[in-house]
Amino acid sequence: MTAAAHPRLPELFDAFVVGGGINGVGVARDLAGRGLRVLLCEQHDLASHTSSASSKLIHGGLRYLEHYEFRLVAKALGEREVLLKSAPHLMRSLRFVMPHDERMRPAWMIRAGLFLYDHLAKREWLPGTERLKLRKHPTGAPLQARLTTGFAYSDGWVDDARLVVACAQDAVARGSRVLTRTACVDARRVGEHWQARLRDAAGQEQLVQARALVNAAGPWAAQFLAEHVKQGEPERRSLRLVKGSHIVVPQCFTHDHAYIFQNxxxxxxxxxxxxxxxxxxxxxxxxxxxxxxxxxxxxEEIAYLCTQASRYFATPVTPDQVLWTYAGVRPLLDDEHGNPAEVTRDYRLELDAPEAQAPLLNLWGGKLTTFRRLAEDAADLLAPRLGNTQGAWTRGALLPGGDLSAWIGAPRQPDADFERFVGALTTQHPEHPPALLRRWAHAYGSAIATLLAAPLGEEVAPGVYEGELAYLRDHEWARSGEDVLWRRSKLGLHLSEAERARVVAWVAGH
Structure with missing residues (x-):
């Protein structure tokens, strides 16, 4: 599979998906795996907005229990181990510590919530909750001395932008076409088909036809439906657009746990x-x-994040320490909650399928952890309308790079499997620095074989070789320095301004 320039497209697809975030690529992957011909277009880069601006967590959403969203939490909890097994290079389990602040929720409430969190969905290997004496536990050392008790529980971490790319690669491997930097200018029903006009970054246009249209435009979903979809009387739908921002600061602690703080x-x-x-x-x-x-x-957001973190850490976090920030807009279902933090993170699927006309499937809301379930539900709705009855398949499927068996044999437990994989790499390829192999292992999993088989080329920046940049261009749709430095990797955090400029220049020149 290569991410080449836009070739001429077939005359008719089964499904045309608009939006290259996690939900769009998830639906394209699922439909393609059922044998349908799928085209996906994304107006910018894959995961260039909300799907690369998350907290990077595969989690049930502990705080949603307070809003009685038991169904959403159970659904998300049930996805954790499914996802962790599918791509052990991109995801890992992560232990969280919640220090008990007596000024916040009472201990009995936390214990009750964590009991539910442990039991709302089946766990095979993720450890359950435990109570910690913070003055005697390594996770207590970075915290203020007033915090003496904590609770530890399990969730997961994910490289969100690379997860999107992996799903897109899998969709292509199963027969989909993926066009990045290509906008859907308009789409209209023409009898039993949708006819869509696409425009690429060079301004060139082409018409495509599909038997179904999937609106997976994320924050743009309502706007796309209102302004670009011609279907007679336009349907009106509002999304609650909520900005979520993050900061990155120098290391506040050296252990491998994360913290969840109550504000x-x-x-x-x-x-x-x-x-x-x-x-x-x-x-x-x-x-x-x-x-x-x-x-x-x-x-104001930077000040808020620093202030709240400093309520717990013994060494305050200050705005002058901030090295990098990112923000994204979450497209949430408008459930009329006044507080944005209380708006549901669940999703809704709406299938508009008039008799003898091409169906339209709109995706509203959702969260990173439930993308596979959303895609499965969407395909279950749409595929039968297209005469396809193959059924769900993604629950036990591996994502590209996730099959490590050629290196380690039969899988056992995802985190341990990944470490065995890194060990095999360093043993078999002593010619490469261990740090480089570990970074490549996390990014590419078993697809590292393609990199190892090709010449490294010149070192464009420390630890960044021409061979990797060419791979990202040819196999992962990377077209700019930003694509490489901040989405396909986080090398931008590790390189100097001059080093980043060399990467940008190489990508622009090739």
């Missing part, structure tokens, strides 16, 4: 080990009313 406003805050030398802190919940594609963290 006085009722929200929670995560502090997560990040990229080896940093701590990721987030997130905020702020109503967003500006342009969807241009989202930035505000000074």
């Amino acid at each position: 006085p406003d009722g929200r929670i805050l995560f502090a997560i080990p990040y990229e080896g030398r940093f701590t990721l802190i987030g997130t905020t919940d702020v109503e967003h009313h500006g342009p969807i594609g241009h989202v930035r963290i505000s000074d």
Whole structure:
């Protein structure tokens, strides 16, 4: 599979998916795996907005229990181990510590919530909750001395942007076509087909036809439906657009656990080990009313995140320590909650399928953890309308790079399997630095074989070789320095300004 320039497209697809975020690529992958011909277009880069701006967590959403969202939490909890097994290079289990602050929720409430969290869905290998004496546990050392008790529980971490790319690669491997930097200018029903006009970054247009249209435009879903879909009387649907922002600061602690902090406003805050030398802190919940594609963290949000983290850490976190920030707009279902933090993270699927006309499937809301379930539910709705009865298949399927058996034999437990994989790599390829092999192992999994078989080429920046940049261009749709430095990797955090500029120049020149 290569991510080449746009060739001429077939005259008719079974499904045309608009949106290259996690839900769009998830649906394209599921439909393609059922034998349908799928085309996906994304107006920018894959995962260039909401899907690369998450807290990077595969989690049930502990705080949603307070809002009685038991169904959503159970659904998300049930997905954790399914996802962790599907891509052990991109995801890993992560232990969270919640320090008990007596000024916040009472201990009995926390224990009750964590009991539910442990038992709402089946766990095969993720450890359950335990109570910690923070003054005697390594996770207590970075915290203020007043915090003496904590609770530890399990969830997961994921490289969100690379997860999107992996799903897109799997969709293509199963017969889909994926076009990035290609906008859907308009789409109209023409009898039993949809006819869509596409425009690429060079301004060239082409018409495509499909038997069904899937609106997976994320924050743009309502706008796309209202302004670009011609279907007679336009349907009106509102989304609650909520901005979530994060900061990255120098490492606040050296152990491998993450923290979940309770804030006085009722929200929670995560502090997560990040990229080896940093701590990721987030997130905020702020109503967003500006342009969807241009989202930035505000000074007020930075101050909020620093202040709340400093309520727990012994060494305060200050705005001058912030090395990098990112923000994204979450497209949430408008359930009329006044507080953005209380708006549901569940999803809704709406199939508009008039008799003898091409169906339209709209995806509303959702969260990263439930993307596979959303895609499965969407395909279950749409595929029968297209005469396809193959049924669900993704629950036990591996994502590209996730099959490590050629290196380690039969899988056992995802985290341990990945470490065995890294060990095999370093033994078999002593010519490469162990740190480089570990980074490649996390990014590409078993697809590292393609990199290892090709010449490294010149070292464009420390640890960044021409061979890898060419791979990202040819196999992962990377077209800009930003694609490489901040989505396909987080090398931008590790390189100097001059080194980043060399990467940008190489990508632009090739």
